Amino acid sequence: MCAMDMARDISGLAALLADPTRARVCVSLMDGCAWTAGELAHAIEVSPQAMSACLSRMEEAGVIMRLRRGGTPM
Numbered sequence: 001m002c003a004m005d006m007a008r009d010i011s012g013l014a015a016l017l018a019d020p021t022r023a024r025v026c027v028s029l030m031d032g033c034a035w036t037a038g039e040l041a042h043a044i045e046v047s048p049q050a051m052s053a054c055l056s057r058m059e060e061a062g063v064i065m066r067l068r069r070g071g072t073p074m
Contacts, residue, residue, distance in 0.1 A: 013061070013063070013069075016058065016063060019054075020048055021044060021050065021051075021052055021054050022057070022058055024044045025040060025051075025054060025055070025058065026063070028040060028043060028044065029064065034067065036069075037051050037052060037055055040055075061070070065074050
């Protein structure tokens, strides 16, 4: 990967994490535990809809990977 590509990746990640909710999700996920979207929404004090949008954006950027436990996305 060339320096320009790395700079784009870093600036894209910085822009993604500039949002306080997404930054708090990242910090929460650093504990190594699997969280459900509902658990994260409750812990971070945002609506389930806001958490879903946040997680979708993070997944699209390749920052997180959602897993399913039973029928519930994690």
